[in-house]
Amino acid sequence: MTDNKDLEAEIHPLKKEDKISQENLGNRLKNEDNLKSAPTQSRLSRCRTVAFFLSLFICLLVVFVVSFIIPCPDRPVSQSMWRIDYNVAVTYDFLAMEDINKDRIQDVVFLHKNTNSSNSFNRSCADEGFSSPCAFVAAVSGANGSMLWERPVAQDVAFVECTVPQPLDSKTSSACILVGRPGSFLAINLFTGETLWSHPSSFGGNTSILSPLLQVPDIDSDGAPDLLILTQEGKEVSGSIYSGSTGHQIGHRGSLGMDGGSNPLLHVTRTGAHYILLPCASFLCGCSLKNLYEKVTGKDALFKSDPHWEDMLNASTHRLLPSSGTVQFLMNVPGKAGQDVLLISSEACVLLDGQELTPRWTLGTVQVLRKPILGQYKPDTPAVVIENGTGIDRQILLLDLHSGAILWSQTLPSFPGAPPSTSLPTADHRSAFFFWGLHELIGTNEMDPGDAQHSLYMFHPTLPSVLLELANVSTNIIAFDVVLFESSRHAAYVLLTGPASSDVPGLVSVVKYKVRDLVPGSRVVHLGEGRPDSDQAIRDRFSWLRYRSDV
Numbered sequence: 001m002t003d004n005k006d007l008e009a010e011i012h013p014l015k016k017e018d019k020i021s022q023e024n025l026g027n028r029l030k031n032e033d034n035l036k037s038a039p040t041q042s043r044l045s046r047c048r049t050v051a052f053f054l055s056l057f058i059c060l061l062v063v064f065v066v067s068f069i070i071p072c073p074d075r076p077v078s079q080s081m082w083r084i085d086y087n088v089a090v091t092y093d094f095l096a097m098e099d100i101n102k103d104r105i106q107d108v109v110f111l112h113k114n115t116n117s118s119n120s121f122n123r124s125c126a127d128e129g130f131s132s133p134c135a136f137v138a139a140v141s142g143a144n145g146s147m148l149w150e151r152p153v154a155q156d157v158a159f160v161e162c163t164v165p166q167p168l169d170s171k172t173s174s175a176c177i178l179v180g181r182p183g184s185f186l187a188i189n190l191f192t193g194e195t196l197w198s199h200p201s202s203f204g205g206n207t208s209i210l211s212p213l214l215q216v217p218d219i220d221s222d223g224a225p226d227l228l229i230l231t232q233e234g235k236e237v238s239g240s241i242y243s244g245s246t247g248h249q250i251g252h253r254g255s256l257g258m259d260g261g262s263n264p265l266l267h268v269t270r271t272g273a274h275y276i277l278l279p280c281a282s283f284l285c286g287c288s289l290k291n292l293y294e295k296v297t298g299k300d301a302l303f304k305s306d307p308h309w310e311d312m313l314n315a316s317t318h319r320l321l322p323s324s325g326t327v328q329f330l331m332n333v334p335g336k337a338g339q340d341v342l343l344i345s346s347e348a349c350v351l352l353d354g355q356e357l358t359p360r361w362t363l364g365t366v367q368v369l370r371k372p373i374l375g376q377y378k379p380d381t382p383a384v385v386i387e388n389g390t391g392i393d394r395q396i397l398l399l400d401l402h403s404g405a406i407l408w409s410q411t412l413p414s415f416p417g418a419p420p421s422t423s424l425p426t427a428d429h430r431s432a433f434f435f436w437g438l439h440e441l442i443g444t445n446e447m448d449p450g451d452a453q454h455s456l457y458m459f460h461p462t463l464p465s466v467l468l469e470l471a472n473v474s475t476n477i478i479a480f481d482v483v484l485f486e487s488s489r490h491a492a493y494v495l496l497t498g499p500a501s502s503d504v505p506g507l508v509s510v511v512k513y514k515v516r517d518l519v520p521g522s523r524v525v526h527l528g529e530g531r532p533d534s535d536q537a538i539r540d541r542f543s544w545l546r547y548r549s550d551v
């Protein structure tokens with residue numbers, strides 16, 4: 001039965017539709033009778049046609065205007081690499097990044113000591129009252145290496161640090177602080193190179209300035225954080241406070257009363273009290289900012305102190321805590337509630353609670369002589385990279401910051417003066433890590449380290465058994481950084497090379513290389529036996545890495 005019906009439908013497929021269209025025709029004829037005027041109907045359809053073509057024309061016009069007449073905001077093309085050379089110069093361990101020409105690509109600021117500047121800016125040392133050679137600050141475009149500004153700033157530079165915030169109402173958002181030799185103390189606008197303020201410095205010839213510069217909350221109520229500079233003369237550490245916006249000294253210099261070393265830290269306790277922490281031999285020493293402020297200004301306190309910390313502090317020696325081994329570095333790290341303190345000594349690595357100063361974890365049997373860096377090994381979990389030992393035996397350890405557990409470790413022979421490791425957040429909420437090491441010594445340790453090439457290695461936690469050798473360098477490295485030049489796409493490394501001694505001028509070079517463009521020519525180093533992927537598959541995975549600008 002059903003078969004017959006189907007057959008009928010196949011033979012007369014239009015039967016039903018015929019009926020329907022005939023009914024429609026009938027209806028239409030009836031409607032036309034109702035309208036009664038055929039000319040009206042045709043005028044209407046002409047109107048419709050005109051309206052249709054008019055709207056089509058407008059559409060096309062809009063498309064034309066948008067695509068040809070209104071220009072797209074053109075993105076400057078970033079070159080894969082650029083290089084700047086100064087033939088007879090020396091340079092300083094300093095690199096700063098900032099978008100200076102507002103093209104949304106980071107630009108590079110560096111220092112060089114030279115007889116005259118590059119050809120495009122003919123400001124000489126004599127123009128600024130210095131004898132030749134003198135120290136220049138130069139800013140170059142990150143996109144193509146063209147010079148943005150360059151000017152002489154001092155006879156010689158003793159200390160430099162950038163991105164010091166300025167008052168909210170001022171046009172500059174960041175400044176570099178320079179201490180010149182002899183005797184100058186100035187701030188320059190990072191965007192133009194102009195001097196914001198300049199004073200003769202009170203730092204004596206034998207005084208060393210402890211890096212980093214500390215920023216303290218606004219004391220002179222000008223809207224900008226102020227500067228605390230710690231200096232060391234002989235063994236004694238003193239502090240001086242300067243206005244961040246004018247550079248004027250607030251009060252006079254005051255001794256901290258401790259024999260400290262370098263690498264001070266300004267720590268804020270959970271109760272809101274500011275403490276200056278310093279390594280002093282095998283102790284962690286401290287001094288409240290309130291105490292120092294009272295000492296240098298003689299005024300009543302603007303800052304708080306913490307009763308618990310005052311109890312722990314020995315008032316005569318300023319010691320807070322004993323440590324096993326000599327304290328080398330102090331770092332503020334993100335904790336579960338506020339900032340904790342990572343204390344690195346020559347024998348251990350300890351995470352201290354930011355309020356109680358009790359150890360959260362301790363990793364013994366490590367000898368760390370380089371400043372640790374932070375990154376992420378597992379998604380969104382902070383990790384710390386430490387270097388255990390130096391030279392041929394240097395071992396890189398990646399630790400979970402919350403537990404101190406070792407996540408990854410690898411022996412990677414180092415060389416004297418190797419630049420510090422760096423990390424860059426990736427889109428998968430981990431980090432890519434960049435380490436310097438000797439090229440030939442992975443796996444073998446029979447070579448003379450003096451002859452070996454220095455290689456830059458890249459590591460990503462999703463490929464834990466692989467290092468990617470990105471580049472070989474045989475010149476003397478002064479400074480190095482890996483930077484995200486454009487958000488999410490353009491990670492590049494910047495390398496500053498130059499003579500090892502500041503007394504013997506030579507070739508100074510600044511080079512930028514896009515990381516992704518180095519991956520195809522890189523060498524894949526397999527760690528251990530597992531060889532699951534081909535070298536090309538590994539390179540592809542490194543090429544596809546996306547980077548993130550926020551941390």
Ligand SMILES: *[C@@H]1O[C@H](CO)[C@@H](O)[C@H](O)[C@H]1NC(C)=O
Pocket residue numbers: 115116118119122
């Ligand atoms: C730079 O200095 C050298 C030596 O003092 C001089 O020969 C050269 O002409 C100078 N270059 C510029 C661009 O002034």
Ligand SMILES: *[C@@H]1O[C@H](CO)[C@@H](O)[C@H](O)[C@H]1NC(C)=O
Pocket residue numbers: 120121122123
């Ligand atoms: C460079 O020097 C020449 C003559 O010495 C001068 O005319 C010119 O203005 C200078 N250019 C700059 C950018 O200072």
Ligand SMILES: *[C@@H]1O[C@H](CO)[C@@H](O)[C@H](O)[C@H]1NC(C)=O
Pocket residue numbers: 076101103141143144145146
């Ligand atoms: C370099 O790039 C900047 C923008 O970042 C551009 O203004 C300049 O013209 C470029 N210079 C050269 C030589 O391509």
Ligand SMILES: *[C@@H]1O[C@H](CO)[C@@H](O)[C@H](O)[C@H]1NC(C)=O
Pocket residue numbers: 204205206
């Ligand atoms: C620096 O120290 C040296 C020796 O320690 C001393 O001879 C010299 O006078 C000191 N200079 C200053 C400016 O204090």
Ligand SMILES: *[C@@H]1O[C@H](CO)[C@@H](O)[C@H](O)[C@H]1NC(C)=O
Pocket residue numbers: 314315316317
């Ligand atoms: C401070 O340290 C000194 C030297 O170690 C010691 O003699 C003194 O008893 C300590 N003071 C307190 C209050 O612990």
Ligand SMILES: *[C@@H]1O[C@H](CO)[C@@H](O)[C@H](O)[C@H]1NC(C)=O
Pocket residue numbers: 364365366367388389393395
């Ligand atoms: C650090 O290096 C030393 C010497 O090479 C070694 O004995 C020690 O076990 C290492 N520490 C860790 C945590 O691996």
Ligand SMILES: *[C@@H]1O[C@H](CO)[C@@H](O)[C@H](O)[C@H]1NC(C)=O
Pocket residue numbers: 439453469470471472521522523
């Ligand atoms: C570094 O040099 C070695 C040999 O000297 C070579 O095998 C390796 O491929 C080079 N690496 C890169 C990234 O060019």
